[in-house]
Amino acid sequence: xxxxxxxxxxxxxxxxxxAILNCSYEDSTFNYFPWYQQFPxxxxxxxxxxSSVSDKKEDGRFxxxxxxxxxxxxxxxxxSQPGDSATYFCAASDYGGSGNKLIFGTGTLLxxxx
Amino acid sequence: xxxxxQSPRSKVAVTGGKVTLSCHQTxxxxxxxxxxxxxxxxxxxxxxxxxxxxxxxxxxxxxxxxSRPSQENFSLILELASLSQTAVYFxxxxxxxxSYEQYFGPGTRLxxx
Numbered sequence: 001x002x003x004x005x006x007x008x009x010x011x012x013x014x015x016x017x018x019a020i021l022n023c024s025y026e027d028s029t030f031n032y033f034p035w036y037q038q039f040p041x042x043x044x045x046x047x048x049x050x051s052s053v054s055d056k057k058e059d060g061r062f063x064x065x066x067x068x069x070x071x072x073x074x075x076x077x078x079x080s081q082p083g084d085s086a087t088y089f090c091a092a093s094d095y096g097g098s099g100n101k102l103i104f105g106t107g108t109l110l111x112x113x114x
Numbered sequence: 115x116x117x118x119x120q121s122p123r124s125k126v127a128v129t130g131g132k133v134t135l136s137c138h139q140t141x142x143x144x145x146x147x148x149x150x151x152x153x154x155x156x157x158x159x160x161x162x163x164x165x166x167x168x169x170x171x172x173x174x175x176x177x178x179x180x181s182r183p184s185q186e187n188f189s190l191i192l193e194l195a196s197l198s199q200t201a202v203y204f205x206x207x208x209x210x211x212x213s214y215e216q217y218f219g220p221g222t223r224l225x226x227x
Contacts, residue, residue, distance in 0.1 A: 034214050102157075
């Protein structure tokens with residue numbers, strides 16, 4: 001069964017610190033890995049994504065590091081702000097392959113303390 | 115502004131009753147999806163659709179039906195609601211050229227008593 005795993009389940013950092021959220025997957029056919037951010041009472045929203053041909057994707061304070069050989073990726077949030085407090089979902093897709101579905105991890109609840 | 119809207123935003127239903135959740139998108143997207151969210155399970159795909167008048171089963175379709183009468187509208191139907199279907203339900207849409215980028219609605223909180 002296709003699975004996407006995330007750790008830790010919850011994470012607390014101080015304002016200004018770097019938060020590191022981890023993700024791993026099993027299916028080698030996955031080739032796109034979006035991260036979604038969800039605030040309480042809202043739907044998830046795409047934050048940043050990476051394809052399997054890249055090992056790093058940066059967008060402001062958010063950076064994805066991707067290790068294809070180990071089937072692992074991580075989201076780094078530098079200079080964390082209280083407004084970054086949310087749940088972060090790692091997802092995987094075999095875009096262009098057998099389907100157009102996303103497989104979501106169970107999420108990491110990030111709390112940034114001022 | 116392009117958006118995905120859902121109705122109702124919350125609903126209380128009785129066990130064995132019929133529930134219909136509605137989704138409307140103005141993104142002009144061909145693809146639409148229904149997910150449920152439960153604590154500890156993340157988001158799980160129930161049904162999805164590539165085109166109007168056609169639906170596909172997702173990963174957890176049992177107990178749910180879907181209807182896509184037009185490009186803009188996608189409904190999720192619980193014919194006989196059960197306690198285990200208490201959850202938050204999200205609708206999403208995407209363009210075929212970037213199906214990994216999905217746009218989500220605000221969710222419907224369903225409580226089955």
